[in-house]
Amino acid sequence: MAEELVHRTVDNGVATITLDSPHNRNALSRQLRRELRDHLTHSFEDDAVRVVVLTHTGTVFCAGMDLKESRDAGSGDQGVQELPELLEQLWLSPKPVVACLAGPARAGGIGLVSACDIAVAADTATFAFSEVRIGVVPAVISVTVLPRLHARAAHELFLTGETFDADRAVTIGLLNSSVPAEQLGAETARYTDMLALGGPTALAATKEMLRQPRPTEMSEDFAAMLELSAKHFAGSEGQEGISAFGEKRKPSWVPQG
Numbered sequence: 001m002a003e004e005l006v007h008r009t010v011d012n013g014v015a016t017i018t019l020d021s022p023h024n025r026n027a028l029s030r031q032l033r034r035e036l037r038d039h040l041t042h043s044f045e046d047d048a049v050r051v052v053v054l055t056h057t058g059t060v061f062c063a064g065m066d067l068k069e070s071r072d073a074g075s076g077d078q079g080v081q082e083l084p085e086l087l088e089q090l091w092l093s094p095k096p097v098v099a100c101l102a103g104p105a106r107a108g109g110i111g112l113v114s115a116c117d118i119a120v121a122a123d124t125a126t127f128a129f130s131e132v133r134i135g136v137v138p139a140v141i142s143v144t145v146l147p148r149l150h151a152r153a154a155h156e157l158f159l160t161g162e163t164f165d166a167d168r169a170v171t172i173g174l175l176n177s178s179v180p181a182e183q184l185g186a187e188t189a190r191y192t193d194m195l196a197l198g199g200p201t202a203l204a205a206t207k208e209m210l211r212q213p214r215p216t217e218m219s220e221d222f223a224a225m226l227e228l229s230a231k232h233f234a235g236s237e238g239q240e241g242i243s244a245f246g247e248k249r250k251p252s253w254v255p256q257g
Contacts, residue, residue, distance in 0.1 A: 006035035008043065013050035013255035014192050015043040022058025027066040028108050033082050040089050050255060051195045052093070053188060054116060055100040061125070062109025067134075083108060087144050090115035091211075094204035096195045100188045101125050102181060111141030114148045114174060117207070118191050121166045122181040127174065133161040148173045196255055199237040 005021040017039045019026040026032070043052045056062065065083070090097055090112065099113045101121035107130050113119045129145075131138040138145070138158055146154055153172035157164065166178035179187045195203070209228065215221045232238045237253070244251040 002031060004035060005029070005032045006039055008039040010043075010046070010049055012257040013048065013196050014053060015046065015049040015051070016053045016055060017043065019054075019056040019062060020058075022060070024066060024068070025060035025063035026056050026058060026109070027063045028083065028086075029066040029069055032066075033086060037082075037086055037089065040086075040093070044089075044093055044095055049095060050200065050253075051192045052095055052097045053100055053192060054090075054097060054112065055188075056102065059103045060109075061099075061101040061103050061105045061121075062112055063104075064107030064109050064130070083111065083140050084143070087111055087115045087141070091144055093117075094207065095200070096198075096203060096207070098188060098191050098195070100184065102184055104128075106130050107138065108141055110174070111144055114141070115144040118195075119175045120177045120179070120184065120187050120191065121169065121175050122184050123166045123178045124181060125166045125169075125178075126163050127166075127169055128161055128163040129158050130161050132159065145174075199241055199251065199253055201235065201237045202232055202241075205232060 005019070007018045007020055009016050009018075017036065019032065019036070021027065021029065021032050040052070043049045096118065097116040099116040099119040099121075101113065101119070102125070103122070104126045105113055106128050110127055110129065129138045129141075142158075149157075150172045156162070157172075166175060169175040170178050176191075177187055198206075205228065209225075215224070233242075240253075241251050
């Protein structure tokens with residue numbers, strides 16, 4: 001039986017999913033894609049999980065698609081058909097997902113990063129949309145990447161394939177934070193600790209709200225948002241949060257520990 005390439009642990013409400021295929025720089029091989037999909041599914045369905053962290057072993061976060069498998073696949077789908085499922089899983093997750101990168105991401109690996117809600121990297125990490133340099137198009141990952149990037153930077157980096165560093169990734173919207181490598185764990189925990197304070201239902205609804213296109217008429221937008229606000233104020237989670245605030249205690253959904 002093949003050794004597992006993706007691992008999952010749960011501690012105090014945080015599920016950590018770790019890409020562990022350093023021999024091919026955590027490339028998105030057939031096995032890794034399948035295991036990542038399954039671990040994400042289990043995490044999103046697990047009531048004990050409040051936040052998901054996507055991280056890695058080895059020096060590279062993810063090198064993108066496994067080009068050796070793609071070459072061997074000839075004219076087959078080369079795994080491209082499965083990548084949208086992974087990106088959609090992350091993007092539509094009802095739970096917040098934090099990407100934690102100690103090393104570089106390329107091509108499809110950047111697609112994973114951009115599909116997460118929060119992305120933190122060591123300041124030594126680098127990035128590149130390298131597709132055009134091997135004669136292909138960064139098409140699938142553009143669905144999650146383009147909503148994050150500033151338009152001018154997207155044109156430059158998609159067309160040139162130039163390597164850029166973590167500080168620039170923050171500036172153009174790909175990352176939330178870039179820190180020295182020794183601070184990466186603490187910075188990731190800072191985000192997961194904050195995210196765990198939010199009500200699970202409220203977080204899921206807020207994520208859905210953030211994904212929705214806004215109506216062109218402001219009055220329609222206000223009407224929809226008033227309805228959403230009233231629903232959650234009156235809901236059991238909202239009432240518990242209001243009671244906890246008044247009683248100066250933590251709401252019942254906050255992980256203990």
